Amino acid sequence: xxxxxxxxxxPGKGIVRVVxxxxxxxxxxxPSHGVAKFAFESQFFSQRMGPPRVKHERGAMAVVDGRxxxxxxxxxxxxxLAARKAPRLGVGSAAAGARFIWPxxxxxxxxxxxxxxxxxxxxxxxAPVETVPTHDDFQLRNLRWxxxxxxxxAIDFERSEPGPAVRDFVRLSDAWHGRPDLFxxxxxxxxxxxxxxxxxxxxxxxxxxxxxxxxxxxxxGDPELVERGLRTLTRLRTEQRP
Numbered sequence: 001x002x003x004x005x006x007x008x009x010x011p012g013k014g015i016v017r018v019v020x021x022x023x024x025x026x027x028x029x030x031p032s033h034g035v036a037k038f039a040f041e042s043q044f045f046s047q048r049m050g051p052p053r054v055k056h057e058r059g060a061m062a063v064v065d066g067r068x069x070x071x072x073x074x075x076x077x078x079x080x081l082a083a084r085k086a087p088r089l090g091v092g093s094a095a096a097g098a099r100f101i102w103p104x105x106x107x108x109x110x111x112x113x114x115x116x117x118x119x120x121x122x123x124x125x126x127a128p129v130e131t132v133p134t135h136d137d138f139q140l141r142n143l144r145w146x147x148x149x150x151x152x153x154a155i156d157f158e159r160s161e162p163g164p165a166v167r168d169f170v171r172l173s174d175a176w177h178g179r180p181d182l183f184x185x186x187x188x189x190x191x192x193x194x195x196x197x198x199x200x201x202x203x204x205x206x207x208x209x210x211x212x213x214x215x216x217x218x219x220x221g222d223p224e225l226v227e228r229g230l231r232t233l234t235r236l237r238t239e240q241r242p
Contacts, residue, residue: 001018005018005070007046010045010073014070018070022034023035025037029158033220041070049067049068049069052065052069052074064094071221129195131162132162132164135157136159136167137159140175166198170209210228210229
């Protein structure tokens with residue numbers, strides 16, 4: 001990988017970042033974002049036109065010309081630009097286009113980040129809850145419905161590990177937002193309501209998952225994760241949860 005980057009003229013620090021990016025995808029068990037993706041994308045590295053540049057900028061918003069830079073480096077440039085805007089304006093956004101028309105969108109809300117940090121810090125003081133086997137990536141895109149058999153089943157168990165039962169509700173919460181009837185139906189199927197301790201755990205886990213999703217989505221070009229994370233932080237702040 002490093003040799004291919006060197007031949008394409010990627011700068012030294014950039015080489016380290018690019019290699020880490022694709023190896024991280026491979027080690028996470030996501031070959032579509034790992035070595036195979038590098039093998040495909042590296043054939044375009046020679047088309048690099050230099051570092052990304054800001055094409056348009058106004059207030060908290062910016063449009064970046066990726067100049068055919070390697071994807072992770074374009075994303076990093078846009079993320080740093082948004083991060084510089086956030087402390088001054090409260091929010092920062094930057095969209096970058098590289099080799100293809102795949103936008104990288106970064107939104108960093110200063111109030112949301114402060115709220116997230118405060119909530120995470122409170123996690124250490126929460127009472128422990130029972131540990132059970134969890135899927136740890138239980139979300140709509142990992143659920144499949146067999147209409148013929150009328151069976152619902154889950155896929156992608158590579159992140160499964162012991163944890164609090166409420167963990168597997170975190171990534172479903174976006175589906176029932178604004179629909180108390182759906183939430184009640186879920187609880188009816190679950191057999192009980194969350195305890196007060198589980199409610200507190202659920203809030204903390206939601207914040208941590210949102211921040212993690214935003215970071216991962218920006219790094220791996222997954223706008224769905226970024227948008228869901230932002231919606232979660234906004235919803236929790238609106239509900240005035242810790």
